[in-house]
Amino acid sequence: MGNISDPCLLPHHPQPVETTDDAFWDQFWADTATTVQDVFALVPAAEIRAVREESPSNLATLCYKAVEKLVQGAESGCPSEKERQIVLNCTRLLTRILPYIFEDEDWRGFFWSTVPGAGDEGNDDGARPLAESLLLAVSDLLFCPDFTVQSHKRAEEDMQSIDSCEYIWEAGVGFAQTPPLDYIHDLNRTELLKLLLTCFSDAMYLPPSAQNNILNRWVVFFSSTHNRHALPLFTSLLNVVCAYDPVGYGIPYNYLMFSDYREVLVEHAVQILIVTLEHETLNTFPNRHQTHSTEDNLFVNYLSRIHREEDFIFILKGLARLMTNPLIQTYLPNSTKKIQFHQELLVLFWKLCDFNKKFLFFVLKSSDVLDVLVPILFYLNDARADQSCMGLIHIGVFILLLLSGERNFGVRLNKTYSVRVPMDIPVFTGTHADLLIMIFHKIITGGHQHLKPLFDCLLTIIVNVSPYLKSLSMVAANKLLHLLEAFSTNWFLFSASQNHHLVFFLLEVFNNIIQYQFDGNCNLVYTLIRKRNIFHQLANLTSDPVTIHKSAVTVAIDKLTEKAQVSEDGTMVCLQHNTHSPQMTADQNTHTLQPQTAGDQHKHSLQSADTNTSGIAGASDTLSLPVLSWKSKLPLQTIMRLLQVLVPQVEKICIDKGLTDESEILKFLQHGTLVGLLPVPHPILIRKYQANAGTAMWFRTYMWGVIYLRNVDPPIWYDTNVRLFEIQRI
Known part of the structure; x- marks a missing residue:
């Protein structure tokens, strides 16, 4: 390996070297004192590219001879230390060279061509492309006794059988x-797996395209x-x-x-x-x-x-x-x-x-799914503001979306969250559902601006599990209401044509819990009553173009951060107001969800918004017509009926008993019922990942x-x- 810079391979000496010149080619893998790091240091990128351009026949022969050595090692079983070292050196050399083969359009098919004259000696594999010979040799070597696996027999084993x-x-x-563990075997396996991974990396040298279905x-x-x-x-x-x-x-x-x-x-x-x-x-x-x-x-x-x-x-x-x-x-x-x-x-x-x-x-x-959920939520929370970790957040959200499409996931979330993981969230006593909602709230309100296209996905997960959530904590209930409060402001609703979807999702969450899990969710019911003005404002939402224009221009656009922090007992602690303007643009690729119900199937696409907040005023006229269409479809009937029944009762008990402690109100709500008073329960709609x-x-x-x-x-x-x-x- 020390002679890797032999003049015959340098650009200014482009003479082809014969394949049969074993003395010349053996110098590349005969050295016994090399590591993979040595190979990368001794074979610089510039030299590989120069040989590829000016001595292509030498580079082709080098690859062929290296693969040939691997095939010979796989056939013999590498009985000697020298043969094992040759195999490792060839493995390292190919790992170094292959990316430079793939990056050149003219060379990409080289390994899939047959080598002229390779089958002259009666070898049946002579017609095989070089790539196939390489992959089969590496596969054989990964089960080579005393090289990558422990030998079972004292006698030499036949690699072919x-x-x-x-x-x-x-x-x-x-x-x-x-x-038995053998670190030498682990090292040799790792070297071969590196080469396999390098072979597979051919995909990295093709441009991305949704229509690119080349295997x-x-x-x-x-x-x-x-x-x-x-x-x-x-x-x-x-x-x-x-x-x-x-x-x-x-x-x-x-x-x-x-x-x-x-x-x-x-x-x-x-x-x-x-x-x-x-x-x-x-x-x-x-x-x-x-x-x-x-x-x-x-x-x-x-x-x-x-x-x-x-x-x-x-x-x-x-x-x-x-x-x-x-x-x-x-x-x-x-x-x-x-x-x-x-x-x-x-x-x-x-x-x-x-x-x-x-x-x-x-x-x-079983609850074992929670052993996967907690670390995923940890990764999401930890990476939410880091632009370099957007991919990690996407894969985590996709997994949770896949799981949320199954009823059992929502049921498992009711297990009490007792394991304390180092996360910057408020201390709370509750379930894994509370933890999920709090992390999602932090992603939405404090995550990177490029995560906006994932808001639909995050809320879809909460919608999917909401019919099965038996008891939300006060902290989680306040987080959900804070999201509704932020998403229902005029400046946000009218800043992009799809933003009202988020309001629909949150209203669906509340409807599901009220209709299917009213008993046990007194914390959420109390929070709905306390924040009832949000629902009245939505019911009276204007669709007048002048008002839309006025709200877009005059309303102070606050970043989606909490105006108040909710402590464990439900009391409100005021925080300093943040006035940074949110980014309403998105540039991430979008993904499709397939909602599935027994009687109805429709598609809902998570679409990226190309609208900028600066264009709100100019677009207000065109937005007023769509507002008329979706405003009438807001699913407010169940919530309004709940408020109509419970608000007078709560006000009356507060006046009659002079209550100032919300714990008494919670006890009252805990024993209350809305049987026969709510609209007919709607069918549960689960949106599955497609x-x-x-x-x-x-x-x-x-x-x-x-x-x-x-x-x-x-x-x-x-x-x-x-x-x-x-x-x-x-």
Whole structure:
């Protein structure tokens, strides 16, 4: 490797070197003292590009010879240390070179061409494209005894007849035995997985497009029946991820004293999993030209067929343990290892729920779903104001939207929230539903301006679970009313044509709770009574163009921040007023929700608003007509009837008993009833997540963006011409 800059490969010496010149080519992988970091340092990007442009035949031969060495290693089983080192050096060299092959349009198909003369020696694989030979060799090497797995026999094992299902890396799904840990095997597996990930990254060099349904050929072949190791590879990757415990025995600061090679392996394993499971989403939409189905992708097929309850328990416990890891608090600061690959875990959890409905129903069958909910809410709250974390918030919200489409999720939210996680929220006594509402309130009122297109999504989740919420706390009830108060102001309602949707969502939440969970929700009923002016103002909302224009110009536009903080006992504590103007523009891609009821189905799209607050005045005339249409549809009947019945009763009891303490009013409301007084209950409307081409493209872009940023040692794709997303260097 020290001779990587041989004159024959430099741009000013473009002479082709013969393929048969083994003495020359062997110098690239014969050195035994290299690491992957050495390879990246010794092979600079400028040199690779120069060789690609001025000595293309030499670069092609280098790739071919490196793949040939991997194939030879896979066939022989790497019995000697020298052969293992050659395999590792070739792996590192290809990991370094491949991104520069992909970034050039003329080279992208190189690995999918056959090598002239490769089959002259009677090798049946001679007609194989180089990419297929590479993928099959790497798959074989991932189950090579004494190199990546523990040998079961004393005699040398034949790589061609080996049953790799006996060499699955970790106990768990489909495998009961726990192989002994060997950090050398973990290191070698990691090197090979890096190369696989680099092969799959071909997708990063294609521009984003919702209509781009071109399948990743690398992933298609790797996850097909052509790969005889597909099943043991899938189970090995999944089991390694779900069995990993970063805390171990819990010895403080153990991660500072000992290297954890398993963590790096786990991180690459979860990245390989989400990439191999991603391509299938492109085939779930109509008008596709490919004939691939779920069965073609064995990874998707195996994932969808997991059904044993003990496997579900193993997967859910493992993912929940890893997701919760960053939330762990200890008396000694920073004494416990904190993993950094939680975004990849969220994508994997999404894929599990999306492809395996039995797993989704198992997750929602018990309160274990809350072990996933709490860390997701923690991530959402922690990232809400960070523009670089918008993708994390989107994937978290999508997961909660998917879960909220099932009745059991709303039921599970009624469990008391007792585990205290470090979040900047008011202290409260309540349920997980209260926690969800408070976090969503913070995202809406204190999140980044680019999150505005997610407001519909956040409120849709609350609407979906609202018919099952048995007892909201006073804090959560006040948060919901504060949102309604903010969204029903004239300046907000008239600043964009879709903003009234948010008011409709919140009114639907209140109607659901009143109609289906009135008993036990005295805190919300009391808050509705106390804030009854909001509903009267909505009922009397003007649609006069002059008034709309006047309100848009003269009303002071306050940022959506609380004017008062509600303490646990319900009392109001005034806070300093914030007068920053909100941003009413949005530039995020939008996603479609499919509401589903027994008798009615209609589509509701989350659309981004291109309207700026500066254009409110000019648009007031055109807004007045739509206002007339939706104002008459405001679902206020149930709430107004509740106020009509209860407000006089509450006023009377306050006067008769001279009450000044709201606890007495709450007791009165707690024992009250509206049976026979409310309108006929409306059917429960659940809006379920529906995938589309836009969300599929978003998932792919987000996933590869995360993988790009996570792989910095070595920086596999740094300074290459990535086209799937834009890279901003700080």
